[in-house]
Amino acid sequence: MDNKEIDDYLNKELITGKKLIKSIIEKDTQDFGQITMFTEFGKKIYELVKHPEVKNILDIGTTYGMGTTKCIFEGIIHGNKKDFQVISIECRKDRVEKAKLNLLYLPLKNFNIIHGTIITFKELYPLLKEFPNNDWLKDDLKTLKTTPYVFDILPDKLDLIIIDGGDFSGWMEFNKLWKRSRFIVLDDSRSNKNYESYKFILNNLNIFKIIYNTSLRGGEMICENLNYETT
Secondary structure (H helix, E strand, O other), X not given: XXXXXXXXXXXHHHHHHHHHHHHHXXXXXXXXXXXXXXXXXXXXXXXXXXXXXXXXXXXXXXOOOOOHHHHHHHHHHHOOOOOOEEEEEEOOHHHHHHHHHHHOOOOXXXXXXXXXXXXXXXHHOOHHHHOOOOHXXXXXXXXXXXXXXXXXXXXXXXXXXXXXXXXXXXXXXXXXXXXXXXXXXXXXXXXXXXXXXXXXXXXXXXXXXXXXXXXXXXXXXXXXXXXXXXX
């Protein structure tokens, strides 16, 4: 084997290795989620769920159920909560089915993983003028055409909301929900998904109390709406 053949062989192995690492990372994200009980953010969500006054919980962006959704699930179990309602919504139906398999091995009454959205195709479509070549936005729009609109089934009062859905719907979701919500969790708070919400909170510190705020992973934020009323 000459030097060129050796170089070609090593390059081929390097490319194969990179593909393997990429597939492992993607599988880990699917199997374990990015926000877990091994992360500070996940632990804080878990503790919030255990809070005795947190009963109605909305989780936007279930994915495969192994990130924030699992943190909620664990908080319900370990907090021995009896009076609660969890609604976790995901716009991709195949992910909903996988999430149910991943999480509901131990059935919990009032823990609902549903196929749905609170943002319509019509509401999201105008952003296509601003981001005409964004494939993620196009994919979201395609998905929303067949996703049930479930905003009307949400409780009037939400003790905890987690906004971790599409990259382009976060600000719309925040605007629909913040006035009826006490604790608000934003993932990717310093990236496109939730940056407008993040700025709004920081500009209104007479309304919001910051509980947790870091630049990790594109930004993670937890705040409390001081104007929230339980009645």
